[in-house]
Amino acid sequence: MSVTDTIKQAVTSAVVHFSPEAPPDPLIAKPRTGQYGAVGTSLPRVDGPRKVQGQARFAAEVPVEAMTYAALLHASIPRGRIDSLDTSAAEAAPGVVFVMTHRNAPKLAPPAAFLSDPRAAGASSLPVMQDASIHWNGEPVAVILAETQEQADHAKSLIRVSYTAEPASLNFAEAVQHSRRLDTVMREPGLVEIGDAEQALAGSAFAVDRVYNTPRHSHAAIEPHAATVWWEGEDLVVHDTTQMLHQERWTLAGIFGIDEERIRIFSPFVGGGFGGKGLWGHQILAIAASRLAGRPVRVALSRESVFRIAGGRTLTQQRVALGANADGTLAALIHTGTVAMSAHNNCPEQFTFPARHLYAASAMRLEQRATDLDMLANTFMRAPGESVGTFALECALDELAEAMGLDPIELRRRMEPDKDPTSGRAFSSRHLLKAFADGAERFGWSKRNPTPRTRREGEWLIGMGVATGTYPYYRMPGGEARLILRRDGTASIQMASHEMGMGTATVQIQATAERLGLSVEKIAFEYGDTALPHGTLAGGSSQTASIAAAVTAASHVLIADLLKLAGNDSPLAGLKADEVEARDGGLGHREQADRFESYVSILARAGRDEIAAEAAAPPPLEVMQFSMHSFAAQFAEVRVNAVTGETRVSRFLGSFDCGRIINPRTASSQFRGGIIMGLGLALTEETQFDERTGRIMNPSLAEYHVPVHLDVPEIDVIWTDIPDPHAPLGARGIGEIGITGVGAAVANAIYNATGTRVRDLPITLDKLLG
Ligand code: MOS
16 A cells, blocks of 8 residues: 555544544443444453453563673762772672673764654664763763672672863753743744733733742652663664554664664553653663673663653743733733753743643733753653643632632632633633542532631641643544454453553553453553554554554455455445444444354454454545543641641542543553642652752652652542544543642642742742741
């Protein structure tokens, strides 16, 4: 098939499934009564038994003959050059196999940075260990391979390095003074302007104009980054923990100058990704060192090394100015600000995105600026942009509501747009106000006293706050799936997808069971291997829709092929694909119950052991026709100690509108996990960056405070479960929405409790005292 034909076929298919005129995916509307009605049920995770039995093998657990263990030595200056590097004692230390530095590292092409090409996975385009120059405090300067991890770690301590430091840009307040406007942010314009927002603000009946600051955050997944790698001649085998299998393969091929087909990457289990499990320096260094040493290498980063070489969320300074008319409609919405990046990455924390789609306003100015610091490249971290953007926007709305004497939910009702406020497109499905109404009722919002500091129990001041959460719907292009039906009645879905704990295989098995009329026990999902059909990355809360679109396309091919195979002796003889449906383990006429043949019977009569069908997902044209977003109404109740300033979140409710929920069990976990991460953002998490030295000062879980059990109250989650007619399965993303709005809901509750507005995250007790 020519490229044009492929595109034509894909576009036709997309129109059939996602255009305004076309009926929605039949699976969305199918009644839930049949014995195979798996969508919408709480199927337990299919990989659960293997995980609790310790049989799920993660990247650092892959056994291999003649393994060596890697330790990384980190630079201790933010910018400059290595003067001397004495590795002789390390090389002579017990068990040491090999030491690699810039002096003996192979020539490597710079990584293709994420977003520079749809196939790119590099977190940074900085060349890895290619010369004596230093670009951030923490950059690896030596890799030590030894027979054991302990020997490698000990040898690392014997290396002596001296540097010539050069002036470095480390101070954000200073760097903000020479920021630049970004032309594009995640392929969207860096500036959106409608009317003259400053003028509208000046003339509005009510106005707030505030500055909000959010800090750096570090990735702290339960599984630290790790890879086990080896060469088999010219072929490279990588066991990694990654969110982007095929992109990592393409990017590694470019760095090492080898054919993509020579690389195979396995990643069957990922112990939490959150945006941090991309291609960083450690995989590249391990592969290079393995080649030079002629031995397999396991690089399992220490928690400290994760903080030093795998970036997280960058810091932001944001201005939100809102001007309201007397009736509560918005005359002006201004959201501008600056983030810090390194000079080698492109991840600008798209904090203006919520304001582009949430509220109607007569005039808008939304502008993203950036400035470079000499620091580790920042990267994606659960709802990059929306998590901190909603903090600023939704806190400002709370301030506006108070200035107007309006309930904050009522204010949002008056600002509800009838179409996307910046693109003008229709919403594919938007029930934010229902999420607020349902949430308010369940949470007991009517009991809130709008006057701050009016509820007190002993030392504890009690308050409630609310905020909107939102995250875009994405579906990644390029996914391909293969479906296999076997004569023993089993089936497989094959696609190089990612399981980071969210239930990828589980929900796809549910959807495929229903689509093919099979029971879930008969279906396996094979994923996590670049030898499988091309997967899309697990990011942007897009995987469920991306996989489902490819599987749906493959199911159409499969049904057409099955009809051909059934031939003239079948009860199905003469039927066209659109006249049949998959049900009860076979195909049947849509109206005539007796015209049916099982898959097993079709295969048996044809003398076949199995039938396989493969197809690519249609391009995600739905996002060009509609404004597609998940929504949330987040409700927090806090208790703030009037003596110590300590904040305890006592109750939390997330009320979500994300389309169809495929599996309530796995979805609840996604929502709750996002909210818990939001509690960290609100109250405890901050990567301490020493602006004199560029050194991260709290690179451990003892000093970088993620919420622990005692920090997390009972979290209630509910959802509208209204299918989105323009998304595969009717489902929009749910992976990232949970964290959005949480920072603001907590901050607004703290204000209601104490009368103190804190506009700088995290809201630690010092900010609530005095
Ligand atoms: Mo996510 S931050 O797209 O893994």
